[in-house]
Amino acid sequence: MRIGIADTTFARVDMAKFAIDAIKKNSDAKIVRYTVPGFKDLPVACKKLIEEDKCDIAIALGMAGPKPIDKQCAHEASLGLQNVQLMTNKHILEVFVHMDEAKKEKEIYEIAKNRAEKHALNALALLKGKTELTRYAGMGRRQGKEDEGQIKV
Amino acid sequence: MRIGIADTTFARVDMAKFAIDAIKKNSDAKIVRYTVPGFKDLPVACKKLIEEDKCDIAIALGMAGPKPIDKQCAHEASLGLQNVQLMTNKHILEVFVHMDEAKKEKEIYEIAKNRAEKHALNALALLKGKTELTRYAGMGRRQGKEDEGQIKV
Amino acid sequence: MRIGIADTTFARVDMAKFAIDAIKKNSDAKIVRYTVPGFKDLPVACKKLIEEDKCDIAIALGMAGPKPIDKQCAHEASLGLQNVQLMTNKHILEVFVHMDEAKKEKEIYEIAKNRAEKHALNALALLKGKTELTRYAGMGRRQGKEDEGQIKV
């Protein structure tokens, strides 16, 4: 199995490192990394990882600024990632951190680490099959923060 | 007939269960389930259900958070689902619940259950033919809440 | 000539009826109807009408709720309809009514009727050729309400 890791120089945390460590600790999948300037460069990077490097899945790691225009740019990157998935029939786990998710830099760092690690494990699960995550269906799982859990009635 | 059911670990209610129960009670269609982390992972999951598992229709079940960024993410997932339908010429019933549709968790649960069940029946109707639902055209039907009914003049 | 009519059970007015009546009164085109749950199901329905039922043009009739999320959903449906037109090189007349276009239900009904009828005639005109509507170019025509007319200088 080959896992593509696309990340950016724009991000203020080396998110790819967390994802790579989590993958290495839990599998012997081959990792191919691709670093681009910003998150708008991630979709074509992921497409190239899948098509040129034969990756079976990709993880796209990026960080978005706090302004409205940054949300718009994140939206464009996300739509690009959607399209790549549909063009290749491969999953791309989107690991985006928004700079307004927390006030302190340390918290941003923790969110980035937690989200990158958990989505790396999600990638490994998706590679195992369509029902590997079914045991957690509707369980309110979160990446980047604590799980919210299932609604009890 | 084969019906694909794509759901998420992010949702706080096991919406797929309601859809599956409704389908089993009303048909002997074969069900193929695919659980992914969040609703942005649903479009490619549905495409794989249709193309790899030969599903004739799919139901995409997801739950969206209450913040503006969550609406944006739901928008991206919805656009992806639109594209999959146009790439495959198959319907995908989108069963999304927004966490701000109700204040109490119990109500969210009820909306999720009602919407999942009704759209499961819609899927069965669409499989029967283009005019199966025509008797209800313009009748103000709703999923997740009570029908609004036809405007009387 | 074959005209596809796609409508929904969500709408609170049987808009298709008005369109069909207007077509029958003014042409002997064959009509193929397809009723789906909501307006997000219209794009693939129109694509199937064009590709499977060989329709030369389609009319997509839907009604949108008054909330911001409803506008977002209408946007998704509209983008889907755009894509279908570009994939098939066929026109799809979009006949959407927004529930906040008027306060009284009777007015909504009148807008729906007027818009459906006028766009049915537009569909017939487009089937005749590229310059059939040129006599009305820049004339401020409206569907669902009175024409605004040309700006006089």
Add this chain to the structure above:
Amino acid sequence: MRIGIADTTFARVDMAKFAIDAIKKNSDAKIVRYTVPGFKDLPVACKKLIEEDKCDIAIALGMAGPKPIDKQCAHEASLGLQNVQLMTNKHILEVFVHMDEAKKEKEIYEIAKNRAEKHALNALALLKGKTELTRYAGMGRRQGKEDEGQIKV
């Protein structure tokens, strides 16, 4: 050379006339016109002008209402026009006038005339080659109003 002119019956000014006059005065290109109801019908009209009528470039002329929903519709039309250009590798000059660009109808008329004429000349320039407009690069040119000019430092 063949130039497609797509316009609408919704617009309140016959914008196509201005574009056609400007083209005729400055070239002997063949003009093919296509009039549709509203600007959402322009993308497929332009695609048909390019593919069916072998136009080398197209000009899409439309007018948008002043409300938020009108902006959303213009956005959908613009995205459609983007897609047509990428599907055909031909330029489409988008000449949209928003009814809130000016308060007086006479001003709207002047904006429409100026923008249509200038973009007609832009179309002629683009047909001449990739560097025909390079002499004006970064010069702050505007269509519909006066040029803003280059920033002097």
Add this chain to the structure above:
Amino acid sequence: MRIGIADTTFARVDMAKFAIDAIKKNSDAKIVRYTVPGFKDLPVACKKLIEEDKCDIAIALGMAGPKPIDKQCAHEASLGLQNVQLMTNKHILEVFVHMDEAKKEKEIYEIAKNRAEKHALNALALLKGKTELTRYAGMGRRQGKEDEGQIKV
């Protein structure tokens, strides 16, 4: 190596000049320039640079006005650029400057110059390979202003 440079007559700064100077100073890549009226014309221009002129990468330089409708237009151009990248598997560095990024014209000029130069260097780096920028991953690099740097914990 061939680098496409697409720019506009709308911009108020000759941004292409900065990018071209930076490329010439740091490589002997062949440059192909394409000037179009506005940034909505950039996507198809870039596609033509890549497909017709065999460019290996492109840089799209544009300037956006300060109003909400200008943001919407920038969004449309950006989505078009995303699509071109996915259709061609080539990177396009988007160098957009928004007129509301600074109050003084001189500052806009400086942002435009800095962003164009830095992204020209990014283009050269991307042409070298997937890990050429990895040494800067997560380093908080910025174009158009000072780097924000890595979050220290």
